[in-house]
Amino acid sequence: MTARSISRFWEWGRKIICVGRNYADHAKELKNAIPTEPVLFLKPPSAYVREGSSILVPLYSSNLHHEVELGVVIGKGGTAIPQSTAMEHVAGYALCLDMTARDVQDECKSKGLPWTRAKAFNTSCPISEFIPKERIPDPGNVKLWLKVNDQLRQNGCTSQMIFSIPYLISYISEFITLEEGDLILTGTPKGVSAVQQHDELQAGIEDIVTMSFRVDRQQQ
C-alpha cells in the first residue's frame, strides 16, 4: 500500500472551513458590515473539483458567482492552537474558488437560514495543485487574480485580509479541532461576479500557480 501524501489532500475527505467577509472591499461591494470576528461556514469534501473537470451551475441557481481565495492546507492537527505557533500547522497552500449561488445565498440571508445550498454544492470548491509552504514564504502578502473569458474580474492581495492566517487558525481551532488534510479558505477580495455556461475561468497566485476551469450547467 502506498503512503498517502498531503499533496493530494483533496482525496482525504477532510473538512473545508471557509472564512467570509475577510476583505473590507468585498464586504462593502455586497453591502455587508465589516466583521469584528471571523464569519465561518463549511463545505463538504464532495465540493472539490480539479482542473480537467467542469464547475457545474446547480439546477436551482441562475446567479453563480466566482470568489478567488487563498486556501491554507493543514499539515499538523491541533485544538486551541496559539497564534504564535499557528504557522507550524501549515503544510502548504492551494488556489481555490469559493463558488457561490448568490441568488440562493440572498434568499437564505433574507430568511435567516444557513448558506449550505448556496455554498456547499458539488463542484463549489475548484482547487489548484498543492503548493508546498516554502513556495509562499509570506502568505499574508501575495496577489490573487481571476479572469473570466480573458477579462480581469478580481485582482487582490492577501495583505488586505482583515483577519490574518495565524489568527484564523487560532480562532477556528478553539472550537473545531483541525486535522491534517483540512483546508481553510481565507475569503475573497472585491470583484465577484456571475459566470455562465461555457465561460472559461482562469485564476492565479502571482507567478506561483495558475488554474483554468470551464463552466457547465448541471444536467437534469
Ligand SMILES: O=C(O)/C=C/C(=O)CC(=O)C(=O)O
Ligand atoms: O454576506 C454575503 O452577502 C456574502 C458573503 C460571502 O459570500 C462571504 C464569502 O464567502 C467571502 O467573503 O469570501
Ligand SMILES: [Mg+2]
Ligand atoms: Mg468566499
